[in-house]
């Protein structure tokens with residue numbers, strides 16, 4: 222028995238179709254949802270990612286604007302531009318592509334975005350809202366992982382979820398979302414001794430570290446759900462995750478591939494958040 226695949230491409234297509242439907246409804250009452258994307262510098266990967274985000278948006282009926290600035294843009298000028306977008310009622314979502322050039326304080330930049338337009342869910346107010354269970358924007362990657370669990374009808378109540386990684390963007394918010402669904406949650410990280418002792422108890426494993434082959438078959442309980450957030454390159458330069466896919470799929474009940482898993486869902490949830498921002502702003 223090999224694991225069933227959770228197909229992020231197929232599921233994201235479904236999510237995008239739902240978003241497109243709700244956008245059409247907004248437009249019918251005269252609202253054009255709009256996302257502003259800011260890219261500073263000319264990092265090649267960031268150029269590709271932001272282009273994808275613009276295309277995804279346009280395809281679902283969202284208006285997306287990509288603003289590009291040179292790497293030597295001053296932080297003060299960036300903050301001024303963000304404040305102008307905060308004040309612009311025609312803009313519902315603001316995304317500043319990361320990483321930013323080193324001379325900028327990414328925290329200060331993100332905290333300048335209005336929480337009502339923080340569709341990345343990176344603002345401290347968004348993080349705080351998630352922590353206490355208030356409405357806000359959830360970070361797109363863990364939000365997409367929750368959608369994947371929902372899509373297979375996996376009930377989290379009373380299940381043991383082990384999250385590997387504790388970043389502010391994935392690990393920590395992931396753990397809070399799982400907790401909100403009444404899972405018992407363990408967060409493992411670089412200082413955890415004997416990672417396998419934890420993962421072998423897990424009904425759900427979310428690997429979000431950025432290390433190839435971090436999770437191997439011997440670390441997985443038969444039938445467990447394995448969600449791979451990793452984005453690494455193998456020796457041949459191909460995109461791969463944190464999970465030894467070929468090994469783990471022999472043991473797991475469900476598994477997400479890389480590519481074609483969490484990545485497309487991350488992009489889809491950005492559209493969901495932007496739609497939500499527009500709906501809330503115009504309710």
Ligand SMILES: Nc1nc(=O)c2c([nH]1)NC[C@@H]1CN(c3ccc(C(=O)N[C@@H](CCC(=O)O)C(=O)O)cc3)C=[N+]21
Nearest residue numbers: 316317318319320341460480481482483484485487488
């Ligand atoms: N403010 C901000 N928000 C972000 O959400 C953000 C960011 N900055 N900086 C960079 C990271 C990275 N990220 C990805 C999302 C989807 C895929 C994705 O769709 N990946 C495809 C493969 C793409 C390929 O083939 O290279 C997949 O996994 O199937 C990748 C990367 C969002 N990020």
